[in-house]
Amino acid sequence: MKNRQGQSRLSRRDFLATIPMAIGTAGLLGAGCADGVKKPFAKRKMPIGVQLYSVRAECAKDLPGTVAKVAAMGYDGVEFAGYYDYSAKDLRKILDDNGLKCCGTHTQMDTLLPANLEATIEFNQILGNKYLICPWLQPNDANPRQAWLDHAKRFNEVAARVEKEGMVVGYHCHAHDFHALDSGEVPWDILFGNTGKSVVMQIDTGNCMDGGGDPITYLKKYPGRSLTVHLKEYSATNKNAILGEGDVQWDEVFALCETIGKTEWYIVEEEKDVYPPLEAIDLCLKNYRKMRA
Numbered sequence: 001m002k003n004r005q006g007q008s009r010l011s012r013r014d015f016l017a018t019i020p021m022a023i024g025t026a027g028l029l030g031a032g033c034a035d036g037v038k039k040p041f042a043k044r045k046m047p048i049g050v051q052l053y054s055v056r057a058e059c060a061k062d063l064p065g066t067v068a069k070v071a072a073m074g075y076d077g078v079e080f081a082g083y084y085d086y087s088a089k090d091l092r093k094i095l096d097d098n099g100l101k102c103c104g105t106h107t108q109m110d111t112l113l114p115a116n117l118e119a120t121i122e123f124n125q126i127l128g129n130k131y132l133i134c135p136w137l138q139p140n141d142a143n144p145r146q147a148w149l150d151h152a153k154r155f156n157e158v159a160a161r162v163e164k165e166g167m168v169v170g171y172h173c174h175a176h177d178f179h180a181l182d183s184g185e186v187p188w189d190i191l192f193g194n195t196g197k198s199v200v201m202q203i204d205t206g207n208c209m210d211g212g213g214d215p216i217t218y219l220k221k222y223p224g225r226s227l228t229v230h231l232k233e234y235s236a237t238n239k240n241a242i243l244g245e246g247d248v249q250w251d252e253v254f255a256l257c258e259t260i261g262k263t264e265w266y267i268v269e270e271e272k273d274v275y276p277p278l279e280a281i282d283l284c285l286k287n288y289r290k291m292r293a
Contacts, residue, residue: 044258048288049077049103051230051269055277059084064094066278073282077103079228079267080127081135088126095127103265104131104202104228106172109151112158121165130167131228131265132158133202138176139187148187152194159198168227170200175211188213192222201225204269205248206232216249219256226261229253230269231288240274244287254292 050070052059058066063084070078077100083091095102105127111120112134124132134155139147158169177188192201201222205215207230219226235246244250257263268288270280 043254043292046258046263046266047076047101047103048285049079049101049265049267050075050281050285051079051081051106051267053081053106054268054270054281056081058277064097067094067100068098069278070281071098071100073285075100075268075281075285077101077265079104079106079131079133081106088123092127102127102129103267104133105129106133106135109134109137109154112154112169117158117161121162121167124167125165131200132162132167132169133172133200133228134170135172136174137171138174144181144187145183145185145190148190149194152191155191155195155199159196163198168198168200170202170227172202172230173204173211173213174207178208178211178213186213188218192225197224199225200227202228202230204230204232205253206230206234206269209234209248216252216256219253219261223260224262226257226263228265228267229257229261229263230267231284232269232271240272242270242272242274242280242287243268243284244291250291 052066052070055066055070058069059082063086067078078095080091080102086094092102102124105124107120107124110116112132120132124130137148137151139151141147155169155171162169171191173188177191178186180186181190192199201218203215203218203226208215208218231243233241233243233246234248235241238246241247257266266288268281268284270277270284272280274280275283
């Protein structure tokens with residue numbers, strides 16, 4: 001499946017399937033209120049991580065070396081999408097050696113099912129990670145609405161279990177999550193309209209807009225649920241745009257995240273092949289800092 005910019009959206013699922021389970025204006029733009037009035041907010045210094053899927057080929061060749069380069073760029077943490085046959089203990093040492101935090105793991109739904117959940121919890125406790133994020137769901141059932149409701153029920157069950165460990169579970173969006181079903185309902189709304197507030201809504205700004213959604217609308221609609229947010233650019237006219245160079249209204253996104261969104265981590269994800277991957281995430285971080293200056 002291709003997105004509007006001609007990039008594959010199946011690559012993440014296929015990539016994860018190959019990995020065994022190792023288990024604007026400075027402070028002045030306000031978040032939109034119900035009456036549409038913008039009010040000032042106190043801009044916070046936010047930790048920023050990178051989704052290692054952005055540099056997956058480099059990680060596969062040399063994970064410790066790649067993580068060291070990420071740290072040298074100035075990132076505060078990393079989000080995993082696969083563990084490259086490293087144990088949780090060894091991954092934690094790599095992070096600690098480089099002064100990085102784990103700001104999430106993208107872990108497939110089967111790792112969150114009852115048969116595997118306790119091992120997943122233990123693995124992530126060793127990593128020092130509290131964010132368990134499912135990266136991909138695409139029900140192909142005859143009744144997709146019911147399939148999404150079934151997923152919502154599972155997320156609620158997992159949320160209740162991991163809360164006891166100081167953890168949260170959530171879901172990361174792709175373009176298809178904003179494509180309306182025959183009923184007219186949007187899968188993203190079915191899922192988050194039927195899950196408790198503790199289930200994290202990991203908006204990926206670029207993926208959301210690529211699917212016809214508006215991240216600003218969803219940040220307002222589901223307040224307090226965006227504990228981690230993927231910063232990814234989208235442009236209707238420039239497929240090569242990276243963070244800060246496209247159509248995303250970053251000032252308003254940041255304002256909403258840092259007020260009603262209750263965001264704890266920003267996470268850069270860059271999948272275009274305009275630049276070598278390590279160069280791309282370095283440029284994204286530099287652009288982010290310019291936007292936040």
